[in-house]
Structure formats: C-alpha cells, structure tokens
Amino acid sequence: MTRYAMVIDLNTCVGCNACMAACTIENQTPVWAGKFRTYVHDKEIGKGEFAHRRFFPRLCNHCASPACMKVCPTGATYKKPNGIVMVDEELCMGCRACMMACPYGARLEYTYGDVTEGGGFYGEDFRRRSPSVDKCTFCDHRVEKGLPPACVETCVGSARMFGNLDDPGDPVAQLVASGVARPPLDHLGTEPSVFYIDDLKRGR
Amino acid sequence: MDLVTYQTQDIWTWWIAVYLFFGGLGAATLSVTFLTDMYMQPHRSLVIWGAWSGVIMLGLGSAMLFSHLLHHIAVIHVLNPLILLKKPGAWIALGTQFIIWMMFWGMLYSLPHLQECEGTDRVPGLRWLLNRRPIKGLSQLCARYSRVIGWLATINGIGTAVYTGLLLQSFPAVALWHNPGVPLLFTLSAFSTAMAYLLIILNFSKKKEEDEAIVRLYERLDLMLIAAEIVVLFSIFNYLQTGSAAAQKSLSILFGDLGWLIGFLCFGLIVPFFLQLKAVVAGWRSNVPVVLSAMLVLTGGYLLRHYFLVAGVYAYPW
Numbered sequence: 001m002t003r004y005a006m007v008i009d010l011n012t013c014v015g016c017n018a019c020m021a022a023c024t025i026e027n028q029t030p031v032w033a034g035k036f037r038t039y040v041h042d043k044e045i046g047k048g049e050f051a052h053r054r055f056f057p058r059l060c061n062h063c064a065s066p067a068c069m070k071v072c073p074t075g076a077t078y079k080k081p082n083g084i085v086m087v088d089e090e091l092c093m094g095c096r097a098c099m100m101a102c103p104y105g106a107r108l109e110y111t112y113g114d115v116t117e118g119g120g121f122y123g124e125d126f127r128r129r130s131p132s133v134d135k136c137t138f139c140d141h142r143v144e145k146g147l148p149p150a151c152v153e154t155c156v157g158s159a160r161m162f163g164n165l166d167d168p169g170d171p172v173a174q175l176v177a178s179g180v181a182r183p184p185l186d187h188l189g190t191e192p193s194v195f196y197i198d199d200l201k202r203g204r
Numbered sequence: 205m206d207l208v209t210y211q212t213q214d215i216w217t218w219w220i221a222v223y224l225f226f227g228g229l230g231a232a233t234l235s236v237t238f239l240t241d242m243y244m245q246p247h248r249s250l251v252i253w254g255a256w257s258g259v260i261m262l263g264l265g266s267a268m269l270f271s272h273l274l275h276h277i278a279v280i281h282v283l284n285p286l287i288l289l290k291k292p293g294a295w296i297a298l299g300t301q302f303i304i305w306m307m308f309w310g311m312l313y314s315l316p317h318l319q320e321c322e323g324t325d326r327v328p329g330l331r332w333l334l335n336r337r338p339i340k341g342l343s344q345l346c347a348r349y350s351r352v353i354g355w356l357a358t359i360n361g362i363g364t365a366v367y368t369g370l371l372l373q374s375f376p377a378v379a380l381w382h383n384p385g386v387p388l389l390f391t392l393s394a395f396s397t398a399m400a401y402l403l404i405i406l407n408f409s410k411k412k413e414e415d416e417a418i419v420r421l422y423e424r425l426d427l428m429l430i431a432a433e434i435v436v437l438f439s440i441f442n443y444l445q446t447g448s449a450a451a452q453k454s455l456s457i458l459f460g461d462l463g464w465l466i467g468f469l470c471f472g473l474i475v476p477f478f479l480q481l482k483a484v485v486a487g488w489r490s491n492v493p494v495v496l497s498a499m500l501v502l503t504g505g506y507l508l509r510h511y512f513l514v515a516g517v518y519a520y521p522w
Contacts (some may be wrong), residue, residue: 041522045207054207056522067376073296074281091281094274097296099215103377105520111274131274184521188376196521200207 003064003083003193004138005165006152007172007181008057010199013159015040015055019151026139026150028122030114037108037136038151045200054199057160059151060085060106060136061184061192068098068107068135076132083165083193084138092132099133103185104192110134138162165193209520210453213378213513219272221510223265224368227303228394229401229505230261231364234310236398238354238361240418247418248317253405255314258361259307266303295374299367302360309357315339316347365394368509378516379451385440390509392433397505399426400476400498407491407498420484423494426501427480434473450519457515464511472504 023038024031038059045052062085069077069085076092079085087098089110099107110131118126139149147153152160163172172195175181181195237254241247273279281287282300291297319340324330333339346353369390372381380386399422406419444455458464479497488494 041209043207043209043522054522058520058522071294071296071374073291073294073300074278074287075290076278076281089275091278092275093278093282095269095296096215096274097294097371097374100213101375101377103518103520105211105518109274130278132278133274185377185519190376 001081001166003165004062004143005083005163005172005176005193005195006059006138006149007161007163007175007195007197009157009159009161009197010054010056011159011197012157013040013055013057013155014157015042015053016156018154018156019057019160022150022154023136023139026142027137028118028126028128029108029134030110030118032117032121033111033114035108035110035114035134037106037134052200056196057151058104058106059194060102060138061104061190061194062136062138064191064193065189067101067103067188067190071097071101073097080140082143084140084143085135086137086140087133087135089128089130089132089134094132096133103188103190107133107135207522208449209522210450211518211520212457213516213518216513218510218513219268221506221513223269224371224390224509225397225506226261226265226268227299228365228368228390229397229502230258230265231303231306231361232394232398233261233401234258234306235358235361235365236395236402236422238310238313238358242351242354244421245414245418247415248321249323249409250402250406250418251314251317252321252323254402255310255357257401257405258310262303262307262364266300295367295371299364299371302363302367306357306360306364309353309360312342312346313350313353313357315343316350319343366391368394372512375516377518378454379448380444380454380512380516383440383443385436385443386512389433389436389440392429392436393505393508396426396429396433397502399423399429400501400505403498404495404502407495423480423483426498427477427484430473430477430480430501434477437473448519450517453517454515457517458511461511461514463507464515468504468507468511471500472507476500476504 017040019038020036029037041056043054066085074091076088112131115131148162152162161172163170165173176195181197183192183195234254237250241251287297319334369387373386376382403422444451476497479493483494
C-alpha cells in the first residue's frame with residue numbers, strides 16, 4: 001500500500017515563498033484574490049534578543065480521517081487509496097462545510113468571479129470550468145507521473161520532503177517513525193499526513 | 205509546533221445564522237402545530253398556519269444558504285434522496301432531506317384542512333386549484349391517512365430542528381461548537397421560538413374559548429423550554445470556562461459583547477423567562493406582556509445562533 005505524506009522541517013524553511021509561487025502556477029489558484037493552496041505563515045516568537053522568526057508552511061494535511069470529508073454533503077471530497085484527499089469540482093456545491101470542519105485552514109474558495117478571472121490570468125491553459133471549494137492535492141497529477149509535488153521540487157531549503165509513509169525504507173516514513181516529525185493538532189484525531197520537524201527546541 | 209494562533213472564523217456568518225434560525229423555528233412550528241392538532245385539539249387554522257409558516261420559513265432559510273453557495277447547479281446532488289446512501293453521516297445532506305420531506309408531508313397534512321378553509325376563497329386561483337379532481341382525490345387520501353402523514357412531517361420537523369445544532373457540532377476544531385450541549389441547546393431554542401411564534405399568532409388571531417387551553421399549554425411549555433435552555437447554556441459556559449484555551453477565548457468573545465450579554469442573555473432569555481413565569485403563575489391582565497415576551501424570545505433565538513457563529517475560535521498550529 002501507499003500512503004503519501006510530507007515532512008516539513010521548520011528549521012530549514014527560510015520563508016522565501018517559492019513553494020507558494022510554484023503551487024500557484026502548477027495548480028492555477030486564484031492568487032489575485034490572495035488565495036493559495038499552500039501558504040507560509042510568518043511569525044515572530046519571543047522578545048528582544050530571544051526573538052525567533054518562524055516560517056510555517058501550511059497546506060492540506062491529507063488526513064487519514066479527514067473531518068472535511070465527513071461533513072461534505074455531496075461526496076465531492078473523497079480520498080484516493082494512496083491517501084490523497086481530493087475535491088471533485090463538478091460535485092462540489094460550495095457550501096463551505098469542509099472549510100469549517102478543517103482544523104488546518106487549508107481550504108479556499110474558487111468563486112464564479114475567480115473562474116472568469118482565471119481565464120485571463122492563466123490564458124488558454126486554464127483548466128478550471130466551475131467554482132468550488134479548492135485545496136492542495138499533493139500535486140496528484142505530478143505524483144501519478146512519479147514526480148514530487150511542485151512545492152517540494154522548488155523548495156530551496158529542502159524543508160519539504162515527500163514520500164510514502166507505508167514504506168519503512170522511505171526517509172519520510174523514518175522521520176515520522178522516529179518521532180522527530182510530528183503531526184499537527186494530533187489530539188483532534190484527524191491523523192494528518194503532513195508532519196513537522198519542530199524548530200523551537202533547538203535554541204539559538 | 206507548540207505555538208498556537210487563535211482565530212475566529214469569517215466563513216459562515218449571519219446568513220448561516222438566518223438559515224439555522226428559520227430552519228429551527230419553521231420546523232418546530234410545524235411539528236408543534238401538527239402534534240397539537242393530532243393529540244390535543246383538532247385545529248384547522250393552527251395547522252394551516254403551522255404548515256405554511258414552516259414551509260415559508262424553511263424556504264427562506266434554505267434560500268439564504270443556496271444564495272451563498274459557490275456552485276448553485278451542483279445543489280442538485282444534495283436534493284437527490286439517494287445522497288443518503290452515499291453520505292449518510294453528512295449533516296447537510298441529512299438536514300436537506302429532513303427539510304424537503306418535512307415540507308412535502310407538511311403540505312400534504314394541511315391539504316384537507318385547506319379544502320375546508322373558507323379563507324382560501326380569498327387567495328386568487330387557490331379555490332380553483334383545490335377543486336381540481338386530482339387535488340380533491342389527494343386531499344381525501346391525506347385525510348384518511350392524516351395521522352401517518354402528520355407523524356412523517358413531525359419526525360422530519362424534529363429532525364430538522366435537531367440538525368441545526370448537529371451541523372455546528374460536526375466541526376471538531378472549534379470547542380464552542382464541538383460539544384454535546386450544542387444540539388440540545390439549538391433544539392430547545394427551536395421549540396422555544398416556535399412556542400413564542402405561535403403565542404403571537406394565537407394572541408393576534410380571533411381567539412376562541414377553546415384556544416385558551418392551547419395558549420396556556422404553549423405558555424407553560426415555553427417557560428419550561430426557556431428554563432431548560434438556561435440550564436444547558438450554563439453547563440456550556442461551565443465547560444468553556446474550564447476547557448481549552450480556544451474554548452476560553454470563545455467565552456471571552458461572548459461575554460465581551462453587549463449584543464450577547466444584553467441582547468441575548470438579558471432580553472432574549474431572562475426577561476422572557478420572568479414574563480412567562482408571571483403569565484403561568486398569576487396571569488397578566490392583558491396579552492401585551494406575553495406577546496412582548498414572545499417577540500423577545502424570537503429575537504433571542506436569532507442572536508443565539510448569530511453569536512455562536514461569531515465566537516467560533518480555531519486554534520491553528522502556527
């Protein structure tokens with residue numbers, strides 16, 4: 001079996017936002033409205049000489065037990081056997097219940113206006129035909145071809161690693177098994193497939 | 205990873221509050237009037253009021269949700285009853301079916317009453333429609349099976365009222381919503397607002413002697429429902445006070461807002477409770493206090509849902 005997962009090392013993310021740009025172009029997200037499938041949060045932690053700047057990349061966590069999928073009334077949100085959570089834009093009516101259910105704020109709206117705007121912005125290659133709630137797909141179309149997600153490929157600090165959680169030899173699976181990479185908000189029972197290596201315990 | 209950013213949501217705002225309010229009020233109104241007609245006292249005008257108020261309110265609430273959908277045509281998937289086979293645990297899917305079938309059975313239950321109601325003559329075209337042979341036949345069938353149809357409408361009505369709370373409860377990331385008190389609170393509020401609405405109708409309509417018993421019952425039930433609401437709210441507050449940081453933030457949002465404190469807690473709950481208490485224990489000389497109390501309960505019903513949405517706090521891991 002395959003369960004795709006991502007490990008993000010918060011120690012090496014430099015906040016260049018190249019992942020956001022790569023994702024935007026690859027997945028044609030409504031960037032003109034400030035909406036992204038992956039977003040890097042920039043936060044200053046601590047005070048004075050102890051201040052520490054953290055860049056926290058956020059994306060869909062492709063949970064094994066996704067809250068968004070449970071509440072989706074039309075079945076538009078579904079999970080592939082490889083663990084990737086997808087949205088069928090034809091089935092999605094855009095009630096936004098999934099956005100409310102997601103503990104990671106990982107979903108965005110693709111409105112009628114965005115579909116119209118997208119045609120001009122992305123030109124004749126623009127793929128989207130109808131509005132819906134949108135989210136990261138781990139670049140499913142690239143993964144199918146054996147390529148890593150666009151954000152992983154473009155990451156200059158190698159902060160993003162992509163792999164198979166069910167392969168014990170995979171570095172991603174090993175980082176998770178070691179406990180170094182941990183799931184966010186694990187107590188909610190969503191079983192995320194995105195794991196983070198903490199930067200705060202390192203000191204200065 | 206150990207850091208948390210607390211953020212209130214701005215995805216579902218006042219329009220969902222309207223949907224939840226009218227959903228609960230309309231469904232509970234229909235259920236209460238049908239149960240009154242079936243088990244307490246046959247009451248044609250109450251059934252017609254209840255059924256059509258329910259249908260119109262549910263229509264208004266659903267229109268509010270529909271108008272805010274991102275992809276309106278795709279709503280067809282959730283209107284199909286077979287969606288329950290595909291998504292039995294999705295509350296919007298279940299709720300939509302409750303609403304549709306409540307409206308359907310509700311209209312059927314009221315059909316024989318409409319046939320015999322003189323007031324229908326004043327609605328252009330309605331009498332003509334009711335006199336068509338298929339409609340008359342359907343009406344006779346509905347009259348024969350009125351108890352079954354009444355219960356089908358009532359069960360779907362109760363389902364709709366409960367659903368409004370279960371919908372919010374299904375979002376695990378928000379402590380204010382994801383607790384067992386919310387469906388109970390919203391259900392109590394739905395039936396309390398329905399009692400209030402019906403008390404206004406009964407107080408303004410030409411009151412017959414036999415209506416007095418219904419008015420007294422509704423006053424007593426409303427008093428008990430408000431009291432139960434206060435108890436459930438108190439238990440939710442207690443849970444929030446000693447709960448997670450996100451829960452405490454929700455609590456501070458609610459108690460830092462005069463709309464919640466004065467609008468809902470004071471005038472939407474406490475004042476109506478005492479006005480109804482006086483009505484039940486000693487009675488009022490006029491019907492003004494009861495009507496005022498009912499109007500306050502209705503306003504409070506909306507404010508409850510509005511502020512519950514406003515105070516939903518997410519704890520993000522960044």
